[in-house]
Amino acid sequence: MAQNKQKRGPMQFLQFGVIGFANAAIDIGTLNLLLLLFHTDAKGLLLLYNTIAYTLAVANSYYWNVIITFKRSAEGSNRQRILFIVQGLVSLGVNNLIFLGVNELLQLIGINNWLQYNVAKGMAMFLSFLASFFMVKYVVFRDYGKRYIDEKN
Numbered sequence: 551m552a553q554n555k556q557k558r559g560p561m562q563f564l565q566f567g568v569i570g571f572a573n574a575a576i577d578i579g580t581l582n583l584l585l586l587l588f589h590t591d592a593k594g595l596l597l598l599y600n601t602i603a604y605t606l607a608v609a610n611s612y613y614w615n616v617i618i619t620f621k622r623s624a625e626g627s628n629r630q631r632i633l634f635i636v637q638g639l640v641s642l643g644v645n646n647l648i649f650l651g652v653n654e655l656l657q658l659i660g661i662n663n664w665l666q667y668n669v670a671k672g673m674a675m676f677l678s679f680l681a682s683f684f685m686v687k688y689v690v691f692r693d694y695g696k697r698y699i700d701e702k703n
Contacts, residue, residue: 565619566683569611574675577607581671591663593650600649600671601642604678608638611682620691630690637685641678648674 580603590596612634652670661669 562619562687563683566615566686569614569619570679572614573607573611574679576610577603577675578668578671579603580606581667585664585667596653596667597646597650600646600674603671604642604645605638608641612638615686615691620686633690634686637682637690640685641682644681645674645678648677 581599584599584602588595588599590599649670652673653666656666656669
């Protein structure tokens with residue numbers, strides 16, 4: 551049983567990562583589409599665009615991670631949904647702070663806007679991905695009851 555637990559962690563991270571690539575495509579694709587259709591340099595609109603893009607990716611993440619990555623511990627309970635929303639808001643905060651912060655730094659260097667926004671988005675996605683994985687694994691879909699039953703068998 552201990553060996554199964556050890557394999558589950560890396561496998562979950564791999565599954566979460568694969569789903570994360572799809573989320574990244576949704577996230578960065580939505581941001582770039584919004585920038586293409588409604589170009590702006592205004593921080594407020596950039597924050598709005600980033601929030602819309604991230605929210606779509608998080609919705610996709612919830613759906614696929616419940617079905618694949620955390621199917622053993624996903625109950626579909628209100629508690630899990632609320633915790634997922636809370637972690638999503640925390641990860642959104644991390645994502646927005648990094649996105650705006652890196653944008654500011656890159657603007658000082660004088661990089662063109664398109665590259666600036668995409669580099670900042672990439673860094674924001676990576677760091678919020680890490681934060682999200684650990685919150686989802688150890689808080690949202692924590693395997694309380696099933697772990698006790700598994701240990702007894």
